[in-house]
Amino acid sequence: MECRIFDDYNGLSDAAAELIIQIVERKPDAVLCFATGNSPVGTYRALAIKAKERGIDFSQCFCFGLDEWLGIPPEKKGSCHYLLYEQVFHPLGIQESQVHLFDGLTKDIDMECRIMNGEIDYAGGIDCMLVGIGLNGHIGFNEPGVDMELRAHEQELHGSTLASGQLYFNEPTAIAKGITLGMAQVMNARTLLLLANGISKSEIIHKACDGPVTNEVPASYIQKHRHAVLMIDKEAASKLDK
Ligand code: GLP
Numbered sequence: 199m200e201c202r203i204f205d206d207y208n209g210l211s212d213a214a215a216e217l218i219i220q221i222v223e224r225k226p227d228a229v230l231c232f233a234t235g236n237s238p239v240g241t242y243r244a245l246a247i248k249a250k251e252r253g254i255d256f257s258q259c260f261c262f263g264l265d266e267w268l269g270i271p272p273e274k275k276g277s278c279h280y281l282l283y284e285q286v287f288h289p290l291g292i293q294e295s296q297v298h299l300f301d302g303l304t305k306d307i308d309m310e311c312r313i314m315n316g317e318i319d320y321a322g323g324i325d326c327m328l329v330g331i332g333l334n335g336h337i338g339f340n341e342p343g344v345d346m347e348l349r350a351h352e353q354e355l356h357g358s359t360l361a362s363g364q365l366y367f368n369e370p371t372a373i374a375k376g377i378t379l380g381m382a383q384v385m386n387a388r389t390l391l392l393l394a395n396g397i398s399k400s401e402i403i404h405k406a407c408d409g410p411v412t413n414e415v416p417a418s419y420i421q422k423h424r425h426a427v428l429m430i431d432k433e434a435a436s437k438l439d440k
Pocket of ligand 1: 233234235236237238264265329330331332337338339359363
């Protein structure tokens with residue numbers, strides 16, 4: 199695991215965007231996977247600006263979404279679908295045909311998961327997966343205690359996830375479950391880019407990096423990933439042992 203600590207959120211966002219650009223420059227048909235949440239917003243903003251300035255071509259890339267709230271329509275502001283189109287796909291000129299996302303309104307969750315797994319296999323796996331970390335150490339919606347062998351699956355969400363999730367919506371929204379790529383897919387990403395910023399993430403970053411590797415802190419598996427890059431600001435890094 200490579201850990202890079204930045205003075206502030208802008209530095210972190212800039213470096214994360216650069217890393218994604220490097221991957222796409224090296225492999226124009228790269229397979230990318232994006233999380234939503236607050237952590238990557240600056241990265242997506244920087245990516246859009248840099249891509250425009252430098253004419254980075256995303257037209258051969260294929261993109262997956264990491265997770266989605268079950269029961270939330272794609273057009274609803276706050277859904278992962280809505281946010282990914284707004285923050286990533288539209289600014290980068292990525293077309294619908296280059297994207298596969300979970301359908302939060304699916305009536306057949308098993309089928310939805312099988313289709314997602316099949317699409318990832320068909321794409322040849324994920325070159326770069328950008329993720330955040332939940333306050334309880336989740337990645338995507340892989341909550342503490344998750345079976346590490348799982349691929350796409352449905353997940354009952356924990357209290358802290360529901361509380362922070364509510365903040366992505368501009369009105370009170372009934373959320374209870376999520377659908378997510380599994381830890382097997384997180385661990386299989388050829389590059390795993392994990393972003394965290396702010397003092398609120400310092401304790402969980404300490405646990406994930408310095409603590410034992412355990413499914414009680416899914417993000418602790420970053421220590422075992424073959425190519426994980428952790429980009430954090432000084433505040434999130436403030437409780438690290440070294
Ligand atoms: C959410 C999402 C994750 C996200 C994480 C951290 O529940 N399911 O994909 O990465 O929590 O979010 P944030 O970056 O807003 O702290």
